[in-house]
Amino acid sequence: EIVLTQSPGTLSLSPGERATLSCRASQSVSSSYLAWFHQKPGQPPRLLIYAASSRATGIPDRFSGSGSGSGTDFTLTISRLEPEDFAMYYCHHYGSSPKTFGQGTKVEIK
Amino acid sequence: EVQLVESGGVVVQPGGSLRLSCAASGFSFEDYTMSWVRQAPGKGLEWVSLIRWDGFSTYYAASVKGRFTISRDNSKNSLYLQMNSLRTEDTALYYCAKAIRDFDLWSATDYWGQGTLVTVSS
Numbered sequence: 001e002i003v004l005t006q007s008p009g010t011l012s013l014s015p016g017e018r019a020t021l022s023c024r025a026s027q028s029v030s031s032s033y034l035a036w037f038h039q040k041p042g043q044p045p046r047l048l049i050y051a052a053s054s055r056a057t058g059i060p061d062r063f064s065g066s067g068s069g070s071g072t073d074f075t076l077t078i079s080r081l082e083p084e085d086f087a088m089y090y091c092h093h094y095g096s097s098p099k100t101f102g103q104g105t106k107v108e109i110k
Numbered sequence: 111e112v113q114l115v116e117s118g119g120v121v122v123q124p125g126g127s128l129r130l131s132c133a134a135s136g137f138s139f140e141d142y143t144m145s146w147v148r149q150a151p152g153k154g155l156e157w158v159s160l161i162r163w164d165g166f167s168t169y170y171a172a173s174v175k176g177r178f179t180i181s182r183d184n185s186k187n188s189l190y191l192q193m194n195s196l197r198t199e200d201t202a203l204y205y206c207a208k209a210i211r212d213f214d215l216w217s218a219t220d221y222w223g224q225g226t227l228v229t230v231s232s
Contacts (some may be wrong), residue, residue: 001172035218037155044205044225045147050163050218056210057220070114090155095216097169099145 002027002093004102011035012110021105028071033095036065036076038087044091049076081107090101112136112221114206126196130226132206133188140164140184141212146191148202148228158192158204162215173185174200189224196230203227 013019023034031052037045047056049065052074062079065098078085086109091102118130132144145213159170159180168180179204189206204226207219 033216033218039155044222046218046222047210047218050210050220056218086223092218094135094154094218098171100155101155105153 001098002029003098004093004100006089006102006105008090008105009103010106010108012059012108013081014110015083019076019081019085019107020086021076021078021089021107023074023076023092023102025072025074025093027078028072029093030071030095031067031074033093034065034067034074035092035094037040037090037092038085039085039090040087078092078107083109112208114221114223115207116204116206116223116226119204119228120147121229121231122196123232124196124230128193128196128228129227130191130193130206132202132223134187134189134208137208138212139182139187139206142215143215144182144189145154145207145209146180146189146204147219148200148204148223149225150199150202153202156202160215163213167215185218193228196228198230199219201228201230203213 007022034052036049040046052067053065067074089105113135115133116194145160161180174176177195181190209217211217
């Protein structure tokens with residue numbers, strides 16, 4: 001099983017600031033199979049990024065994803081935080097069974 | 111417009127059984143892998159199971175294997191999760207989710223329902 005570890009646990013930032021979220025895999029993950037979701041209270045998760053760097057339909061370009069050559073380190077960057085971006089963020093490996101999620105990073109208003 | 115509507119969540123005693131349903135519309139259901147993902151109250155996301163578009167392949171998380179069975183009826187645009195031998199740790203909001211790409215077994219999920227709540231308690 002691929003274990004995904006997200007850091008930091010909580011990110012306290014102000015609107016307009018840049019957010020950098022990390023996701024580290026316990027073994028190499030093909031970039032083709034790494035996604036990012038965000039989730040607001042009382043709502044289902046929403047797909048932001050798939051295949052490590054492809055934005056899902058309707059996702060603004062302030063969201064970007066990247067992966068390292070090692071296949072174990074992935075990053076979600078939000079270039080300028082908008083009020084609606086304050087939420088929980090999960091990375092997700094979906095290339096094999098079992099699919100796994102990271103434990104989440106909470107982006108909160110400072 | 112893609113819609114996924116889960117139903118069937120109730121309060122059930124440990125050891126009991128339950129069948130969840132997910133009604134799909136707005137896309138060619140028979141062409142897409144479908145998944146169940148759950149979220150315990152106040153906790154993170156846990157993948158539960160997936161089924162190939164034609165129903166010929168299924169996969170399960172270790173925590174539910176042997177107790178849960180995923181199935182689908184493409185003629186009814188419906189996904190199901192039969193849950194047996196329920197445990198208190200199965201208490202969660204259960205979401206169904208659609209693959210982003212057709213005829214792709216290992217695909218990200220782009221649409222999720224609102225979820226149905228299963229509570230296992232005596």
